[in-house]
Amino acid sequence: MTMLKDKKQIIISLVAGGIVVGFLVFAYIPLQNKVKALKQKQAQHNQAVAKASSKAEELPELKEQLVKLKRQTGNYQAKVPAQRALGNFMHEVAVLMNEHGLSEQLIEPGAEIQTEKLICIPISMRCRGTLNQVYEFYKSLQNLDRMVRIKNIRLSNNSEFSGSIIMQTTAAIYYKEISGQGG
Numbered sequence: 001m002t003m004l005k006d007k008k009q010i011i012i013s014l015v016a017g018g019i020v021v022g023f024l025v026f027a028y029i030p031l032q033n034k035v036k037a038l039k040q041k042q043a044q045h046n047q048a049v050a051k052a053s054s055k056a057e058e059l060p061e062l063k064e065q066l067v068k069l070k071r072q073t074g075n076y077q078a079k080v081p082a083q084r085a086l087g088n089f090m091h092e093v094a095v096l097m098n099e100h101g102l103s104e105q106l107i108e109p110g111a112e113i114q115t116e117k118l119i120c121i122p123i124s125m126r127c128r129g130t131l132n133q134v135y136e137f138y139k140s141l142q143n144l145d146r147m148v149r150i151k152n153i154r155l156s157n158n159s160e161f162s163g164s165i166i167m168q169t170t171a172a173i174y175y176k177e178i179s180g181q182g183g
Helices: 002-073 087-097 133-142
Strands: 101-111 120-130 148-157 166-176
Touching: 087 101, 087 133, 101 148, 120 133, 133 148, 133 166
Parallel strands: none
Antiparallel strands: 101 120, 120 166, 148 166
16 A cells, blocks of 8 residues: 555656646746846836936927027028029128228129029128127128128238228128029
């Protein structure tokens, strides 16, 4: 009987061991792998949330920069007229030079340069005045209703060193080419 009892205990032990091994192989280990995978996904998700929240903190600053840029550039399309209007521009520049007390004024347009959608007119400007007068002139030039791009500036002191400088500038103004428009 003891032998039968020993065989039953061995069989029960083997069955119990098989159940434990089966549980480990078919339930516990796959569940542990799923838990690891879920923890990794949760860590990735937490990183993504942290990154998004840090970007969200930058959003007001970016909005403020956008508003500043829009203010600086203004309405670009409105600053590029459909007509040449060179005479009007040259008159406006002369008025600005007079307002700022600049003398020996010379404003000369160059040959037009055609691009894909715009026509560029180079403008040479020359005048004499104090550095402050020239600076105020450039500030006023930025406020014109027409886009003016300054290509280069040359400031030269006069030979008497009286505080008067000679300003020479190459600028460009633009207008839109409209089919059927004559120069």
